[in-house]
Amino acid sequence: MNPPAPSEARARLNAIVKAYDVRGIVGEGLTEASVEALGAAFVDEVDATGDRVVVGHDMRDSSPVFAEAFARGATRRGADVVAIGLCSTDETYFASGSMGAPAAMFTASHNPAAYNGIKFSRAGAQGISLDTGLAAIRDRAGDYLEQGIADAPVSGSVLHADVLADYAAYLRSLVDLSAVRPMKIVVDAGNGMGGLTVPAVLGDAAGLPSLPFEIVPLYFELDGTFPNHEANPLDPANLVDLQRAVVEHGADLGLAFDGDADRCFVIDERGGAVDPSAIAAIVALREIERVRAAGEDDVSVIHNLITSRFVPETIEGAGATPVRTRVGHSLIKDQMRLTGAVFGGEHSAHYYFRDFWGADNGMLAAMHVLAEFGAQGGLLSTLAARFTPYALSGEINSTVTDVPAAYTRIVEAFTGRADFDEFDGLTVDGLTDESEPFWWFNVRPSNTEPLLRLNVEGADAATMAAIRDEVLGLIRA
Incomplete structure (x- = not known):
């Protein structure tokens, strides 16, 4: 007998719970009701009834509302919520680690403005994936959506806290920048949370001593509509403004942060991206x-x-x-x-x-x-x-409907020329001797889209380009 079809609310919830986090379009699965249920389920999974749970959020328009909904669900299950408000994702990791408390961060990272999501951590900033608790959170939340949230005997409370100054001071304690030479640095925050964290850590906004940096800010205004460009530095189009500004200002380097400021990309003085x-x-x-x-x-x-x-x-x-x-x-x-x-x-x-x-x-x-x-x-x-002696292709995505057939074409073409392993996707390592330039490549299917992702490296640009073009021809055949 087939299991019963999930309710519409549960089906929408299932669609937004990904391998490592929750991510979806606001209003389509990601609603106040689903977020409240996820808050209750999270407390159950991390056994936080009677203990603290950290909740932070980015600058997206929906984030404060979702953070409040999550807190409602968490407090109904008896957890005390430490609401740290606007923050970067790594600020929630700091709070989780320093307080020894599980945490939830509302962000869709580099995704466009219509999206939002949640990144979960156990106490001590330990990640939670589908295999290590996220599936259980999803299933419990589905039950709560269908049956209602069961209130704990004693409801939790909400305490508001600002951890930015402590976060900045902790990072300064890990890397001493006081004795470096003066530098001019252009920083593109992409209207994301770097606009809050950069002045605190690299400037004096958190009350720390000034560093020998002249910071040239680009798009530091917190704006979840991303009016200037998407906060996704992986896309070269979103680095153009920073690259231009570094050259125009004669800066020593540039830094680009994604929307929740947990990733940083570096630009050299010529406007070139550092791998x-x-x-x-x-x-x-x-x-x-x-x-x-x-x-x-x-x-x-x-x-x-x-x-x-x-x-x-x-x-x-x-x-x-x-x-x-x-x-x-x-x-x-x-x-x-x-x-x-x-x-x-x-x-x-x-x-x-x-x-x-x-x-x-x-x-x-x-x-x-x-x-x-x-x-x-x-x-x-x-x-x-x-630190970049070899030639890399960067990640190249191709729409592929039949991944096994593409793998077969690749294996047939490179049998006798390479070793294969399937540790993660398919890695093909060229059988070259010392007189030949080395090369390798990896193809991996996307978890969420009908894509194959290709990465190629060669000892030199010509070798890399030749292998890249051959493999793309096989993938897209």
Whole structure:
């Protein structure tokens, strides 16, 4: 017998719960009722009745309303809500870690204005994915939508708190920027939460001592309609204004944050984008050197499988152990906790720090870059070139309706020329000897769309382009 069809409310809820978070169009599944039910279900899943739950939100028009609805559901199940208001996602990680409390952040990150969502954490900023609790939250919330929320014997309360100053001070304690050389930095906040956090961390808005930086602000006004461009620095079109401004102002570098300011992209003095793998290698080296100086011998660093080959080479060259992982926010957080890695880097500009409860923090990565660059002379493009010796394609998406057929075409074309592994998607590593330039590529299906994502790296631009074009021809055949 087939199970009964879910109610319309439950079906809409199921559609917005993704692999690592909740994400959807406001009013379509993501409603006050569904959010209130999710708040109640979250308290049940993390066993927070009688304990604190942190709730923060970004600048999207719907975020304050949803945060209040979530608090209603959470307090009905007996949790005390610490409402930290407007904040970046990594501020909620800070609150979760420093308070030892589970947290929910209302944001749709880099998605357009019509979207919103929720990122959940257990106490200590531990990520929650579909496999580690999010499915249970979804199912409980569905029950509450259909049957009503059962009130706990004692309702919780709501306490409002501002953690920005403590967050900024904590980041300053992790990376000392007081002695770097003076620098002019253009920062594009994309009308997102970087407009709040950058003045606090890199300026004196939180009451901290001034740093030797001249900050040129772009789009610091908090505006969830994103009137200037989408807050998605992964799309090169959204970097154009920053690239132009860096050159026009004669700046030393530029920083671009996404909507919830947990990712940071770096632009050099010529307006060129610094590859996130180079940032990962720079930060990895600094973190390895720091803990080795403190007497730590067994050091590991995480990188996902589509970062540049130079990242694990850098880690090994510094005497540490590279740990290769699949792509995915919560997956890497889990691996940070399991391995005790000091740092983790992703190709998508997510950077994870053991000293930040294993969570990702784009601002902290930017501070490491500023510390490294600011301690030496020369240009950022020169420094970045040292950490980008190979040619990368960047991620290329293709609409594919039959993924197995595309895989078959690739395997047939490269059999005898490469090794294959299916650790995450299909990775193809060229069988080259020392006289030939190396190459590898990975193809992975999207979790949410009929897309295949291709990443290619080669020892030089010509090798990379040849493999890229061949594989795209096979994918799109």
